[in-house]
Each structure stands twice: as structure tokens, then as C-alpha cells.
Amino acid sequence: MHSMWQLLSPTALLLLVSAGTHADPPKSVVILDPPWDRLLEKDSVTLKCQGAYPPGDDSTEWRWNGTLISNKASSYSITDATVGNSGEYTCKTGLSAQSDPLRLEVYKGWLLLQAPRWVVQEGESIRLRCHTWKNITIQKVQYFQNGMGKKFSHQNFEYHIPNATLKDGGSYFCRGIIKNYNLSSEAVKVTVQGSKSPSPILSFFLPWHQIIFCLVMGFLFAVDTGLYFSVRKVLRSSKEDWRNGKVTWSRDPQDKGG
Known part of the structure; x- marks a missing residue:
């Protein structure tokens, strides 16, 4: 049993190192500056x-759109945007x-509703x-939210909800006067998702599932290795006994012949 645990430890460590070595690298992330993913023509x-x-x-x-861009810098700038940049x-x-x-x-037009994120969690800001x-x-x-007026200002102030709740989700648009014309933007959906806190017990054990798997695999490998050497030792011992003439034959007491 002691030798089995000696085999288990390095095997388990080897499997853990192997699992970490073959892990996929983290993904790159595209960040917008300014943070708007909806633009009007001529924006940058x-x-x-x-x-x-x-x-x-x-x-x-x-x-x-899957086509390689010639730009190799860590940032890519778009000035005087057009619909073709979508x-x-x-x-x-x-x-x-x-x-x-x-x-x-x-988009083409006079007015557009913008947001850094269209999907937020409860408690986050809109x-x-x-x-x-x-x-x-x-x-x-x-x-406007779902057709109902929410905020009015004489200037182009932003609409900010510091701690969003589920009731803050819905269809939003804005309206204002530009050169004596009363114009409205297109409506855009804002989604507020409920918080889903994982169970404390699950959060504690979840990071260990890969380690447990590796330990089990290491234990099975150790058992298999131990059985292999045990059988090999028995076969080798039997073979040596045969060669050295140590094999004895027993005679049946009723066999009195020869």
C-alpha cells in the first residue's frame, strides 16, 4: 500500500501539470473608445x-466580418464612419x-440612442x-421607456440609472428638437438580468473538480501499475523455479505402480 501511494503522488502531479499545460490561452478583447457600438455617419x-x-x-x-485587415497595430481607428464600416x-x-x-x-440620420452596454445585471448602472x-x-x-416619458432636459444630458432593477429593462428611445424639428431616435432594447449567485458550497468545491478527477486517474494508474508488477513478479518466480528444477510432483497414494 505504501508503494502505491508513492506512485500516486507523482502521477497525480504529472496529470495536473499536463492539464494546466494544455489549457487554452485566454481570449483577446475588443474595447471601444468612446464606448458606443452604435454610431452615426461622420462619427469616429x-x-x-x-x-x-x-x-x-x-x-x-x-x-x-472574418476578413483580415492590413492594420497590425494594437488599436484600429475609424474616422468619418460610414454605413460600410458596420x-x-x-x-x-x-x-x-x-x-x-x-x-x-x-446609421444614417439625425438622432441615435447610445449606451456602453445593452445588457446589464441587477445593481449595475444603465x-x-x-x-x-x-x-x-x-x-x-x-x-422614454416602453413609451412612457422618464426624463426631460433642456439640453443633451445623459440618462443615468445608477442601480438597475428588473423593472428598468425595456425599450428605450429619446426625442428632442434639432433646428426646430421634433425628432425621435429608433427604440433599442435594454435588458436587465437577475443576479444568479452560485451556492457557497458549489463555489468552494467547483475549482477542485479537475484536481479530484486527476487524483482518481492517478489512483487507477497506480493500482494498474501495482497489479502489473505483481503479476510479472509471480510469473518470473515460477519461471525460475522451473529452470532450477524446484518443481515437485506429488504421487497419489493409490498409485502404487512404477
């Missing part, structure tokens, strides 16, 4: 790639995996911005 935005880079090498692979953007650094796609939409083409002055701005 910079896409930044966050990830791990090799020492002295910050070259980045950018893709637009699409999914991904990036990849030298030591990180390809990012999840970030969807950028560019930030809405009534944006105009080329930042033209807008007056008497009003925000």
Missing part, C-alpha cells in the same frame, strides 16, 4: 485590442486567442446618451 471610434503580447512585439491581427470586428494578440466578435453599427449627427445642438431632450 477607436477599437483597442486587449491581450497578452510577446516581449517587444505588439503586432495584432484584426478581422472585419460589421463584426475581432482581434488577436501574439499570446492570446482570437476575441469574441464585437458588432459595430453605423447609461443612455441621446446622440446627434456631428454633435449638432439638441434641445428639450426627453427619454
Whole structure:
């Protein structure tokens, strides 16, 4: 039993190291500056790639709708955006995996509702911005949720909800006066998700599931190894006894012949 545990420890460690070695690298992340994923024509935005880079090498692979972009810098700038700039953007650094796609939409029009995030958790903030083409002055701005007025301002102030609840989710749009025209943006859905706190017991044990698996595999490997050497030892001993003439034969007491 003692030798079995001696075999178990290095085997389990080897499996743990192997599992960590073959883990997938973390994904790169595309960040927007400013943080709006909905733009009007003539707007500008910079896409930044966050990830791990090799020492002295910050070259980045950018893709637009799956097509490789010639830009190799860690950031990609779009100035005077057009509808043609709409699409999914991904990036990849030298030591990180390809990012999840970030969807950028560019619209024609005078007024647009913007937000850094359209899906938030309960307790997080909701930030809405009534944006105009080329930042033209807008007056008497009003925000609506599910058709009901929520905030009114004489200037283009943002609408901010510091601690969102489920009732803050819904369809939002803004309205205001631009050059004596009363204009409205398109409605956009804001989703507030309920908090799902994991069980404390599950949170404690969850990180150990891979370790337990590796220990079990190591134990089975040790048992298999022990059985292998035990059988091998018995067979070798029997073979040596045969060669040395140590095999004895017993005679049946009733056999009196010869």
C-alpha cells in the first residue's frame, strides 16, 4: 500500500501539470473608445485590442466580418464612419486567442440612442446618451421607456440609472428638437438580468473538480501499475523455479505402480 501511494503522488502531479499545460490561452478583447457600438455617419471610434503580447512585439491581427485587415497595430481607428464600416470586428494578440466578435453599427440620420452596454445585471448602472449627427445642438431632450416619458432636459444630458432593477429593462428611445424639428431616435432594447449567485458550497468545491478527477486517474494508474508488477513478479518466480528444477510432483497414494 505504501508503494502505491508513492506512485500516486507523482502521477497525480504529472496529470495536473499536463492539464494546466494544455489549457487554452485566454481570449483577446475588443474595447471601444468612446464606448458606443452604435454610431452615426461622420462619427469616429477607436477599437483597442486587449491581450497578452510577446516581449517587444505588439503586432495584432484584426478581422472585419472574418476578413483580415492590413492594420497590425494594437488599436484600429475609424474616422468619418460610414454605413460600410458596420460589421463584426475581432482581434488577436501574439499570446492570446482570437476575441469574441464585437458588432459595430453605423446609421444614417439625425438622432441615435447610445449606451456602453445593452445588457446589464441587477445593481449595475444603465447609461443612455441621446446622440446627434456631428454633435449638432439638441434641445428639450426627453427619454422614454416602453413609451412612457422618464426624463426631460433642456439640453443633451445623459440618462443615468445608477442601480438597475428588473423593472428598468425595456425599450428605450429619446426625442428632442434639432433646428426646430421634433425628432425621435429608433427604440433599442435594454435588458436587465437577475443576479444568479452560485451556492457557497458549489463555489468552494467547483475549482477542485479537475484536481479530484486527476487524483482518481492517478489512483487507477497506480493500482494498474501495482497489479502489473505483481503479476510479472509471480510469473518470473515460477519461471525460475522451473529452470532450477524446484518443481515437485506429488504421487497419489493409490498409485502404487512404477
